[in-house]
Amino acid sequence: MVKKIEWSDKFMLGIPEIDMQHRSLVNSLNKLVEKYDTNPGEIKEILDFFVDYVLLHFETEEALMEKYAYPDMDEHVKEHRAFTKDLNRLMDDFIMLGPSPEMERRIEKGLVSWIENHIMNVDKKMGKYLKEKMGS
Numbered sequence: 001m002v003k004k005i006e007w008s009d010k011f012m013l014g015i016p017e018i019d020m021q022h023r024s025l026v027n028s029l030n031k032l033v034e035k036y037d038t039n040p041g042e043i044k045e046i047l048d049f050f051v052d053y054v055l056l057h058f059e060t061e062e063a064l065m066e067k068y069a070y071p072d073m074d075e076h077v078k079e080h081r082a083f084t085k086d087l088n089r090l091m092d093d094f095i096m097l098g099p100s101p102e103m104e105r106r107i108e109k110g111l112v113s114w115i116e117n118h119i120m121n122v123d124k125k126m127g128k129y130l131k132e133k134m135g136s
């Protein structure tokens with residue numbers, strides 16, 4: 001069983017647009033995990049949705065970083081790109097190979113833990129900066 005992310009206020013940046021998207025992202029990832037545990041052959045549709053939503057969400061964050069000239073934008077965008085690449089690889093492998101213990105590990109480490117850590121560290125840092133800029 002892959003561990004789900006329990007949504008809580010600790011994830012909030014205080015920027016409604018991003019917080020709302022993070023919540024949807026976590027929801028969608030939890031659905032994916034749930035499906036993987038019960039019916040792993042049928043995750044393709046949720047995975048498709050998740051991939052699209054991730055792209056939309058990264059675009060939103062990157063547009064805000066750009067707009068407010070966030071100094072650590074390059075580093076942040078690099079993380080987004082690396083994740084997108086891993087996610088696409090995972091998607092391809094899943095289509096070719098289907099569920100496996102290795103796939104489960106990749107979902108756990110590559111998706112769930114990554115999202116959790118990224119929001120808690122990298123996004124939080126960005127959020128602090130953006131909030132200040134938006135308020136001024």
Ligand SMILES: [Fe+2]
Binds near residue numbers: 076080118
């Ligand atoms: Fe981010």
